[in-house]
Amino acid sequence: MIDYFCRGFNNRSGKLKELQDILTLAIRQPAMSDQLELAVSDSVAVPDCLDFTLQRFTYDRPLPVDDVAMVVYQPAKRGQSAAVELRYCVAGNKYCQNPGCTDQVCAHKKDNCNQKQPSIDMITVRFQPSFIQTLQKGSSTSTLFDMQSRKPFVKTIAPSTKSKQVLEQMVHHNYDGALKNIFLQSKALELLLFSSDQFVQNDTDDRFGCRFLTHMEDRGKIEKAKDILLEQLDAPITIRDLARKVAMNECYLKKGFKAMYGTTIYDYFQKERMEKAKGLLYEKGMSVSEVAILMGYSCISHFSTAFKKHTGLKPCELLLR
Known part of the structure; x- marks a missing residue:
């Protein structure tokens, strides 16, 4: 399954492994190496806040996809800060291939787009540790993450309807520059909010891996x-x-x-x-x-x-x- 990602990621083994992990959950049947084609790749760094990445893959033959999300916490390592990520693999659409029409325009009239093509959207939002800590300051109740913990965890959840709506907005927008940063930051916070009820629990057995x-x-x-x-x-x-x-x-x-x-x-x-x-x-x-x-x-x-x-x-x- 890794072969079709190598074209778009230049053998970045860590990222390939992450994609393979979530695709194992999202695709019910192993995809052939020639089924997925990288159609869109975007990466945005919002200073002191988050990193946003999007990889959109299109395919020609029917490919059943289950919408999947992962909440990932990686503790600090030598030379690296602790990382909190929201990863998503969701079914989407590339709405238009007409050179005279932009993807953003079609997103507002997607039901009328005759050239839309099904896609698999891989979206990752990586929050800066300092940003998460800022959100937790002054709170006397349980925090989102124990940033001092040395134990990593990965929790798999099914994205809520609200989360999928936000992801659709993050993929299809017409903002640029500073406005794009503001928009992505606001939507990332919505994702964190809508997902929190699913992963912020006192059930430690459920939070860590497959416990x-x-x-x-x-x-x-x-x-x-x-x-x-x-x-x-x-x-x-x-x-x-x-x-x-x-x-x-x-x-x-x-x-x-x-x-x-x-x-x-x-x-x-x-x-x-x-x-x-x-x-x-x-x-x-x-x-x-x-x-x-x-x-x-x-x-x-x-x-x-x-x-x-x-x-x-x-x-x-x-x-x-």
Whole structure:
């Protein structure tokens, strides 16, 4: 998945890893390296306040995207200050490709734009430590972040409707210069406000990484999700439906599943699916077409491609062994 980002980020490994982490949660199926194209890249530094970055990717084929947000705290390191970031991966639109029309204009009449193209918008707002500390001065109640903490944390949340509206405004505006800085600062504060109810809690187990998995109830839900996958290898299920079946938030299900089993839900399902197919071919002596149908494939060539990707062999090659 990293390949299609290298064109736009010049091998900045840290940023690539961050993007890959959030995309694992946002895209329900692994994207092919040629599916996403970098359409817009913007970076703005508001002095003594925040850094804003936007990467917009467009794609031609259908690509289901779950809107995902991450609240990230990195403690101070040698030569680096503590960092607080809000990261978002949300579905959006590039509204116009007409040279005579600007993206900003189309944002105000997006329903009438006949040339709009679906996109994936990666947005990061990194607050300066001094700015966060200023916000917390004089408060006798709990603070947003313990800036002296040596423990990092990443919390995954589903962006609220209000947050997504603010993100849309940050992506599509016609401000420039100092006014652009003022606008982005005001919108970043709105994001912080709208997100605060979701991540400012006294539940420390939930705030740090995947510590919510220390709760046996949550671990049980993820184990149940795995059992459901194994019970219906011939009938693929969407992560959204799987999350509903186990009564768990989609983002937590994805993150928790990877923490417990070391792989994504999709990769785990495909691995077990192909292992079962391998047994049916090699041990039961069934034909390729029979196995493809049993595994839920309507197209034999699609089954063969998936099988070779997992085993390194085409189904017919396995039968000859």
